[in-house]
Amino acid sequence: MIQDIDVKAMKKNAFRVSKERGMTASRVRVPGGLVSAKSMARIVEIAEEYGRGEIFLTNRQGVEIPGIHMEDMPKVNEKLKTIIEDTKINQEDTSQGYLASGTRNVVACPGKRLCPFGCYDTTAFAQRMDHEIFPNNRHVKVAFTGCSNDCAHVALNDFGIIGMTEPQYDPNRCIGCGQCVDWCQRRSVSALRLEKGKVVRDEDRCIGCGVCVVYCPTRAWTRSPEHYFRVKIMGRTGKQNPRLAQDWLRWVDEDSIVKIVKNTYAFIEEYIDPNAPEGKEHIGYIVDRVGFDEFCEWALKDVELPEKCQRATRVYWDTKRYDRDNNLR
């Protein structure tokens, strides 16, 4: 049998080139990591019918079905149709499998739907973001986490979105029991202190995690009606210069974040290394090359940050450059 396959097109179509000749793996996109049982059953079906009855759960909450013969890709794509529709992937033609694979699955922790500490609906925001930035071939990683605990490890992403609430204090309901002070110290950043029987919050130190709200027994602390976010940028793993994303914005709103991430695609188009392998380059390397101010200019185009939002005008990522120094000290 002649095997003449456009591997570039195949990868774009979310099938992997595997080390076993002629075999591939189908990569199922699961925005926000939430998949219906019905679609999961479909994934199982594909794995049993075309794979070898195995499912690999990826790091980014996608699902990979290994052991698929390359000639079965069209049939797998047909089967993927209902999953693509069910997960509300943003593509009109749902019959050809996934139309892109560059922009990675958008990750989210369970957020407020499940977690007592979740400050917003991470799943819904992740799904909205996926809808805005997919299909797209540029290598962009976005992740959402419900609170500063960062269970979703958003600090390893180009854009890490962390939920915040601004605790609201009603002194009339406070009995001065000190539990919020104690828990903020034990579980968070020691932003509270008792003063004359009432609580004082250090607004600069407070990271908006909401731990005080969870533990206050009287509802003296409640959450702000607005959901706020902290945005960390340009985190990455990889060979040359892995590093954790650093704080850029805090107390920012949802719409601004969507605009910023979309704007970033134009920045990438303008400045990406034309020789980058497979047209993929971590955005952070581009930022390193062209400068942080230039990134800000592009990313913040037509974005009106809310008054409350605080923006770092300098961001430092201080980590090891393996491409320059691989010594163990």
Add this chain to the structure above:
Amino acid sequence: MGYVLDGEGLDGLVRELARDYLVFAPVRKVGAGRFTDVDQVIYDFVDDASQIELDVKSDYSFKELLTPLSQTLFYYTEDQVREAGGIGAAGDPAREGDARDVLVLMRACDLHGVKRLDAMYLHNGPEDSFYRRIRDRVHFVLLGCPQTFEHCFCVDMGSNVAPDNWEFSLERSDEGYACAVANESLRPLFERYATASRDVVPAHVTQNEVHVRVPKTVPLELRTSPVWDEYNHRCIGCGRCTLVCPTCTCFTMQDVAYTENGRVGERRRVQASCMIDGYSTVAGGASYRKQHGERMRFKVLHKVYDFRQRFGYDMCVGCGRCDDVCPEYISFAACVNKLSDAVDEWDAQHEGSVARDA
């Protein structure tokens, strides 16, 4: 004799009542819960029927009116003391000068709860003047209970039928709303807003899902019963169970000096809880009941035993709020039942001997 009202009628009624009275009712506070976008039903002043939450049990009780979570009692300067005025929470200037009487909407269990608060603040040694000051202005509106809520055990505590101290009752009915009117002077008002008049008997529950068996007597030996031990590791000592309770009356004092020489300031009283650290701390720093199991024992016995020794009836009215709120899923009701089992066991083992009461 009672009345039937439609939505518009209730609106008008409440609006008119709110002119003559302060109206204190369960209100749905959007997003005020511990968790994101979870509501809480907390008592507050209303001037509109639409603000009143009729369909669920309030998370916190009416008692925040009679015994505020935090209340300034008086202010002092070098040589003067001025009693703080007002109603409700301290520092609520909007209502401090408001001398109107208060209508409080509450369910049967809570009405029984008022009797417990009265017992503690008015009939237990000298009267508490701050409590008396507000108590004299309070009148009650009974909220009927067509069905039990999840953790209620009012039937077993004998508080499912309201005492007779309410002015009128209010509950949903097929026609809209039904009210029984006990206070004759309110009749003209109802005549104006009702769509019809008919006999109305306020609904009350006769059956709860939760059953509680209260021990008749508790032998002193059960002070060290293993019943309490599990709470040493389960309970986090947060005090939510007592802060939501309509019958818990404990408070503590805060003397707050404004200036460095300490000669100007205020005295506040704030609610306290036998479950929270610091409750049993005495001068010199010693502390008793450090173990959460010991605190649970103290609370449970107060609720279903000690109070009865003094007043002749149990303190707990079976509203179930403590079981609704506990973050560690500790059930007060289950604990009372475990205690009763332990009492039975003790009785069986010591047949014929005379127990010394705890």
